[in-house]
Amino acid sequence: MLVCRKIREIREFVRAERKNGKTIGFVPTMGYLHHGHQMLMREAKKECDVVVISIFVNPMQFGPNEDLDRYPRDFEKDHALAEEVGVDAVFYPPVEEMYPSGYTTYVDLNSLTDCLCGKSRPGHFRGVATVVTKLFNIVLPDKAFFGQKDAQQVLIIRRMAEDLNMPLEVVTVPIVREADGLAMSSRNVYLTPEQRSKAVILHKSLEAAAKAVEEGERDAQKIVCLVREMISSIPGALIDYVELRKYSDLSPADSMDGPSLLALAVRFGQTRLIDNTVLEV
């Protein structure tokens, strides 16, 4: 498995593979890989000849009071996990390779970015859209793979890729969960054992909401309240948001007349976790 610190190096690798007629699958990550990331890589491996991943904790998508500095990093473990699933190359650039002095360009969206996580994290999705544009231009993949856990991120990247006519396909891969239902996340490592066991409420409340919808509930407010009440009953769980929105464009969904995204963010101490489910009617 090739590891490239330089843009020039990964470009050369991809160019050579493409010259040999190979298709390129790409999985952008911030590292501290887990089984969720591995699922993305496996999917890429299934659909493409060559798999490239990037490991880059992107400063542009962190707010001034967020966890950029303490974001978990473990390149050796990441290397092993990527190698395990047959990744061909890892692009692992230092910050100055991605944002050299004088850097000034960004990509942003007029909609989709201001609600849900975008409301709690102003500028976050601008940072995501910008770095993903850069990574796409560097790797030039045929397909790029993103996890449904970051549902809003996937919608934004799909929209951006379509709007800017990026020559690639965006593939969404389902959420991978721990045995007890907690969505896998690099940030789970922050949780104390007590918080860790409490955090299962995120998934449980989403399941309860899905069950209510299955049984005929269509009132958005009631569905949201059901989730909020379950989470609020857990001491130490602080709700950032629980929202039901139209899955197509994230506009507010008062009642469910199409696929809806039920998404939530909850803090346990300093740690902010997200989860979601798409409710079909």
Next chain:
Amino acid sequence: MLVCRKIREIREFVRAERKNGKTIGFVPTMGYLHHGHQMLMREAKKECDVVVISIFVNPMQFGPNEDLDRYPRDFEKDHALAEEVGVDAVFYPPVEEMYPSGYTTYVDLNSLTDCLCGKSRPGHFRGVATVVTKLFNIVLPDKAFFGQKDAQQVLIIRRMAEDLNMPLEVVTVPIVREADGLAMSSRNVYLTPEQRSKAVILHKSLEAAAKAVEEGERDAQKIVCLVREMISSIPGALIDYVELRKYSDLSPADSMDGPSLLALAVRFGQTRLIDNTVLEV
């Protein structure tokens, strides 16, 4: 010469040419072509195997009170002029092909865009950066050619291409002028015969400034005043801006300690013309 109204069509054309090992040169235009555009196409023809141009009057780069609706258009003449210099394909999309319903993404820069023309035309360079990003992703050229007449635009596109790691080379082509020195522009057609003869002052004043610098003048304010006085002496010439800025990053240049951009915009009635020269010391 192929004319494509659809993104899919021009992509197929380029893909086939590239498969045959051809390099692609690209000249984005807003149409109403003149010898300046033809110079860009000739340069592209010289440096690349296949030349694609686009003709698209981009609504996103016009302000609400600007000349979008009356911007001159003449596709038949454009077709003839492009054919004359051996262009291989013209991408000529309708607006809804470029900005379908729900479109929401843009590319912008934190610097370079707020001064000079960006000050007079808020949002203009965001529109330019966005449409050029889209066109680059559609055509996927090896090299893209831009005229030095829009000096700020070229700096912005170079910076954007570098910042976003776009896999292409930006080539700048010198200003092409009429016999009397007026920089060629699609907007020159707006001028009355009287305005047309007065407009030569733009070039004359830049030449006078260049001569002053040659003769040792280094004081930015004096150079700017010289130009302003010459233009102000022409009845009906209304200065939008005359500025001397560092050519590297468009920061204000009090004195000339490196290449400087002397740029101006002047209105004759409703018509706004721009011109510039790079002063080396």
